[in-house]
Amino acid sequence: xxxxxxxxxxxxxxxxxxxxxxxxxxxxxxxxxxxxxxxxxxxxxxxxxxxxxxxxxxxxxxxxxxxxxxxxxxxxxxxxxxxxxxxxxxxxxxxxxxxxxxxxxxxxxxxxxxxxxxxxxxxxxxxxxxxxxxxxxxxxxxxxxxxxxxxxxxxxxxxxxxxx
Amino acid sequence: xxxxxxxxxxxxxxxxxxxxxxxxxxxxxxxxxxxxxxxxxxxxxxxxxxxxxxxxxxxxxxxxxxxxxxxxxxxxxxxxxxxxxxxxxxxxxxxxxxxxxxxxxxxxxxxxxxxxxxxxxxxxxxxxxxxxxxxxxxxxxxxxxxxxxxxxxxxxxxxxxxxxxxxxxxxxxxxxxxxxxxxxxxxxxxxxxxxxxxxxxxxxxxxxxxxxxxxxxxxxxxxxxx
Numbered sequence: 001x002x003x004x005x006x007x008x009x010x011x012x013x014x015x016x017x018x019x020x021x022x023x024x025x026x027x028x029x030x031x032x033x034x035x036x037x038x039x040x041x042x043x044x045x046x047x048x049x050x051x052x053x054x055x056x057x058x059x060x061x062x063x064x065x066x067x068x069x070x071x072x073x074x075x076x077x078x079x080x081x082x083x084x085x086x087x088x089x090x091x092x093x094x095x096x097x098x099x100x101x102x103x104x105x106x107x108x109x110x111x112x113x114x115x116x117x118x119x120x121x122x123x124x125x126x127x128x129x130x131x132x133x134x135x136x137x138x139x140x141x142x143x144x145x146x147x148x149x150x151x152x153x154x155x156x157x158x159x160x161x162x163x164x
Numbered sequence: 165x166x167x168x169x170x171x172x173x174x175x176x177x178x179x180x181x182x183x184x185x186x187x188x189x190x191x192x193x194x195x196x197x198x199x200x201x202x203x204x205x206x207x208x209x210x211x212x213x214x215x216x217x218x219x220x221x222x223x224x225x226x227x228x229x230x231x232x233x234x235x236x237x238x239x240x241x242x243x244x245x246x247x248x249x250x251x252x253x254x255x256x257x258x259x260x261x262x263x264x265x266x267x268x269x270x271x272x273x274x275x276x277x278x279x280x281x282x283x284x285x286x287x288x289x290x291x292x293x294x295x296x297x298x299x300x301x302x303x304x305x306x307x308x309x310x311x312x313x314x315x316x317x318x319x320x321x322x323x324x325x326x327x328x329x330x331x332x333x334x335x336x337x338x339x340x341x342x343x344x345x346x347x348x349x350x351x352x353x354x355x356x357x358x359x360x361x362x363x364x365x366x367x368x369x370x371x372x373x374x375x376x377x378x379x380x381x382x383x384x385x386x387x388x389x390x
Contacts (some may be wrong), residue, residue, distance in 0.1 A: 003247075017388050024249075032194065032198070033276070033277055034274065034275075035198055036272070036273060036274035036354070037274045037275070037276075039354050040274055040354070040358070040359050040381050043354070043357055043359050044360075050355060052353075053352040058198065058199060058202060059195065062194060062195040062198075063191075063193050065191055065194075065327050066187055066188060066191040069187045069191075070183070070184065070187055073183050073187070075180050075183040075184055075187070076180065076184060105359075113360045114360050115359050115360035122355055124216070150179045150180045150183050151180055152177055152180065
């Protein structure tokens with residue numbers, strides 16, 4: 001079982017990289033060309049002072065594109081996975097507080113965002129999706145050596161030693 | 165990551181570092197123009213009847229005293245704004261024409277490129293003294309979002325129906341003359357925390373989201389109660 005995991009681990013890592021990176025890249029890409037909307041989506045969470053929210057709404061899509069591209073290519077996997085996982089945890093917190101406070105907003109994860117009609121919210125799905133992605137990030141932090149990545153493959157790697 | 169720096173570790177870090185540099189570089193090259201294009205330009209050309217102190221809004225009856233002040237934040241491409249215009253637009257135009265209200269229109273452009281073009285064209289129509297007519301006509305001809313229907317030549321052709329045939333108007337649209345003004349309007353809307361369109365304030369207070377947007381009677385009541 002353990003030996004099987006040693007073989008499967010870099011492949012699972014590749015899968016995790018492509019899913020997490022792909023989602024981040026697409027989510028960012030869909031928003032970079034609509035900065036007004038992205039700012040609106042961040043403001044709608046009513047968490048940050050308006051001027052902070054506007055800056056974050058402008059920068060976040062680009063950060064997502066960068067994290068996504070680096071993960072897809074497998075560059076600096078552990079660090080970027082940590083950043084991506086951190087982002088997902090923040091998203092989960094933001095969506096949860098919106099849900100708890102009874103706001104009616106779309107998460108704005110893939111463009112869109114802002115206020116929606118009551119009953120049109122999808123908080124649970126959004127949280128579950130982000131939790132899944134956070135899990136993939138955690139996997140990559142634990143096992144950063146993956147197939148087809150541009151990261152150098154260390155001869156001795158702590159994660160591989162652990163499972164051997 | 166410490167072991168990764170070990171020179172005995174197989175491939176060197178050159179490829180990885182190159183990839184990081186390229187990705188971060190490309191993203192920054194994309195980010196910088198976006199940030200710059202979002203900056204408020206205080207020397208932007210503004211259409212006539214725009215009031216800088218009213219958030220760059222298109223203001224009617226600016227100097228009429230003791231009347232309700234109606235502020236409307238909307239996007240020409242937004243279907244709910246079209247609905248609001250169909251329900252209450254005529255009443256608002258009446259209030260303007262009979263000087264019973266001061267009204268500020270803020271044409272936002274968060275739905276994308278065609279909203280930007282439409283807002284610019286609306287600015288051009290204001291120079292011709294036809295903003296209200298243009299506003300109404302454009303909503304009546306609202307296509308699906310960013311379908312490609314709203315082009316500069318679309319606006320010039322549409323405006324023929326309003327009796328606008330002026331070279332200056334056509335140029336204003338073709339050159340996207342009020343592009344910076346449209347950005348300024350959007351920035352003011354962002355500062356005012358406008359998170360959905362339409363958003364309407366009467367004397368600084370937002371009208372009831374559950375009632376006053378979808379019913380003329382409720383909207384009239386809201387105006388009356390100021």
